[in-house]
Amino acid sequence: MLVISIILICITAIAFYTSPKKFKDSYISKFNDKFSKYFRTPNSTPASSRKPSYSSNEPLKDPTPLMITPDQVKNYDDRPWRPFRWPYHQTMSIFKLDMNHWLDMDKYYWRYIEEKKRIWMTYGKENIDWLPEGYEPSFELMQIVTDHMLKRYPLLFTLVEDKGEAGGKIVYNELTKETLDMTLPLKEQPLLYVSKMAKEDFYVVLKNPKDDLHYLVAAAVPFPGGSFGIDSKLGQHLDVIHEDVPYYKEKLKRSMERWFDRLTPNDPVERASWYISWDHKLKVNNVYQLPKFVPDLKADMESMDPKDFNVRVERQTLRKLPKSGAIIFTNHPVFYSIEEMKDEPLVPSLIRKILYEGPQDIIKYKNFDFFRDYIVGYLDSLVKRQIDLGIISEDTPLKTLPTYPFAHWSKTDFDLVNGWNNPKEKVNYLQKAKEEKVHKNQ
Template identity: 70%
Template sequence: MPVKLQPEVLLVAALAVAVLLSYKQTTAFLKKRLHHVKTHPDVKSDPEAAGSRRGSRYSAGEGEVPAPKPLMITPEQVHNYDDRPWRPFRWPYHQTMSIFKLDINHWLDMDKYYIHYIEEKKRIWMKYGKQNIDWLPESEDACLELMEMVMDHMVARYPLLFTVLKHGTYDSKPGSGRIIKNEITHEILDMTYPLKEHPLLYVSKVAKEDFYVAQKNPEDGKHYLVAAAVPFPGGLFGIDEKLGKNLDVIHADVPYYKEKLQKSMERWFDRMKASDPVERASWYVTWDHKLKTNNVYQLPQHNPNSEADLKSTDPREFNVRVERQTLRRLPKSKAIIFTNHPIFYSIEEMKDEPMVPSLLRKILYEGPEDIVKYKNFAKFRDHIVEYLDGLVQRQIDHGLISADQPLKTLPTYPFAHWATTDFDHVNGWTNPSPAYTKSDNYTARAKQEIGEHD
């Protein structure tokens, strides 16, 4: 489990905008795929046919979940696809798990930063290795089951993005297993046995999320981290420091964990069923887009220019890093899988969302002392307070809020209020604020930030 199971808060926003499916892109892609299937008769592109061959744990049996609904987006459309608009801000601000039932369609989401995340995972693995991705021998069954579940999900949910080139069951017999093509990166993933790579590496090549695998020790009844693929922890810690430790040790630094969460978390894990996945989100503020370690958590020995970078950064460039997290149990091994997917939202793009600037300012200065310290709010808040005050006054002037507006968690928590549907529009979700441009993409800037300090 990650070092930060941080709390969250709520907010509101503006009005929903849905973008229609690009007919020309879809038609051209489907023609290309049809030609490929005709010339390669062993290739099956029908997701339901794939599901019938896999003996999948998506078969909606007891203790399992139904298969996700196919989302027919093409590789070309992914570049224009926004993730769900998370706004996990609330007041009063206090420590809690704050979990919601997970719509399985959104276990492993897709967005326009997909290629950047996958490339960054490869770079971190090559440079840092087992500091960020590692496993214990006792995790083998759970990791194999996780690999199967992830591949099943991606093929079923995104049938135009992941093609099954060879069908087969995961029974560890030589030659069994599957071969899948990632249509976005064009990489062929050969998962026939014996496996060429560890299951966590295959998982990291198809999903943006970080993965933690926890198993219960029958001797003491506690859950231990037995495997993890975590290129994007956001803070300065490595998996090598957490592997083999139980949840109490891993969360020792989390504010109020011992007082409020320790007992309830273990009990909740014991009761958790494979059919009841959940999600939550936490957040913090930073002025960069690095995935491995954000500037707000950088130590001088790792980035001696951090203070100078902060002072020279325009407050309008600050962003909220949302840690979108899910929890689910694997049906066979009974391991608990925790995923984390970081998403960056600039404060500027949220400035027209009622009460968001007010909530941010309130939390930065009046949140619980231990959480304010844990998230390093004091490090930057004085630098952006004038900017936040200006946004609050702007909302008052425009009638978005009143001067005496009471701050509280709003009914649309944890999403923006303008996203009120089932989140299945083909082209994703676009912030209706004039401050947000659909074509904006921070990938190039993130690479520059990495090159300067990593």
């Protein structure tokens, strides 16, 4: 899902820069007061008041130390993403990134890191590779990620030795019990060290001075979600990478380079996109499987209980490095079962609406039409359940939640709190993930 993720980030950013102020200040309509009790809480910050991405001359602040131990991480959750919008083409969907949340921590950290190692050992440069010109920005990224982890998570990452700018660092990962020797000369490529510290995927995009265009020069992407590797995209210009993406040629091709040029190191942004599958795999989800690996994908899909279908949220950030000028795109998947969201106002209704009435090119791109008829009865039952329980009524307006892109019950402003611990019932899918059949490309 790399291609559509990058494109949607840039489309929404361009829309912001070119929209009148009145639109910027009111891009999400308020619900009728009759229904506000279902969505707002006194301590929550609605999406419409979160700051979108502005160019800023203020330097980035160091992250606030989050004093959690490895044992506490086991009960820690990512922020509760709910990036469901209606109308689906609604544009304002990026926000200025609080650097405290650049590389978030959660209870699935160990799974991400173990999967990265497995995928690197099994598939190698299909998922992690670099060009010679990608070394310098990858090295800078390694230094920035290292400093971020040491400052943000001082009880999870320990500085063993610091030999200065010319000598490098040795860091101990308290979560994986691994010593990362990043003294110079490096023993491994910088992206491999990055992948041993952070659970995110990383894409490194660099401007070529010969033509002033941006190219993918390095990437550590073990979790693309779809049936593709970065080996076919490395060294390619953004237009080539995105030629099959819906609406790229019509809405973005002419503007993407200008937006990348405009981005500064002080303007990191974040957003989230989503799709649906019936598994928790990180490398290739079943919904994007190829016939040569799963000859009868429909039978595989229909063997699952609709209650086992998941929303895979792709949580994404975009920032520019200060020295090399490289643009770093990060992504990591967060899974939420539809079942665990069944009593969240309008969530089943929004998912159903988008599956059938979203833009046709997006429906096809995300394979919604492959499985939607199989789970629509389940979704309808959840909508009826919400009406019967009084969570919504039959005439509740079907609109983006005011707390977008987060759950309605999240009673906090995430930019002001030091971390996040989910107060709701704990959901852990690790055992299910271990039991899922793994195909040759997964």
